[in-house]
Amino acid sequence: MIIDHITLPVANYATAKAFYERALAPLGITVVMEFPNTCGFGRDGKPEFWIGCGPMSFWKEGQTANTPTHIAFTAPDHATVDAFYAAAIAAGGRDFGAPGPRPMYHPNYYGAFVLDPEGNNIEAVCHK
Numbered sequence: 001m002i003i004d005h006i007t008l009p010v011a012n013y014a015t016a017k018a019f020y021e022r023a024l025a026p027l028g029i030t031v032v033m034e035f036p037n038t039c040g041f042g043r044d045g046k047p048e049f050w051i052g053c054g055p056m057s058f059w060k061e062g063q064t065a066n067t068p069t070h071i072a073f074t075a076p077d078h079a080t081v082d083a084f085y086a087a088a089i090a091a092g093g094r095d096f097g098a099p100g101p102r103p104m105y106h107p108n109y110y111g112a113f114v115l116d117p118e119g120n121n122i123e124a125v126c127h128k
Contacts, residue, residue, distance in 0.1 A: 002074060004072040069071065097111070
């Protein structure tokens with residue numbers, strides 16, 4: 001598995017959330033995590049499909065969920081997350097969240113975020 005999770009930006013959070021709750025229910029997919037203006041859908045407690053819009057209080061000042069797309073790639077360890085971040089910045093990416101723990105997701109979440117040349121939010125994450 002190379003994709004850990006994906007986020008789609010939405011224009012109206014309440015409308016989009018209501019739509020996906022109903023549309024994904026037959027698949028056994030429900031909201032498993034929620035923050036202001038964003039929520040993650042999944043099974044067995046793991047959010048894999050996120051929607052969001054507007055400011056998110058736990059992101060860096062001035063950042064919003066409104067990047068074209070967010071894709072998080074799996075990493076086997078923290079050193080690989082760090083290496084991804086360094087390589088992405090060296091390749092012309094822009095910092096969107098340096099490597100580090102993200103305890104608001106869960107205690108073992110370690111990720112790094114970079115905006116690619118198109119403005120997409122690309123992440124590497126380790127859950128160990």
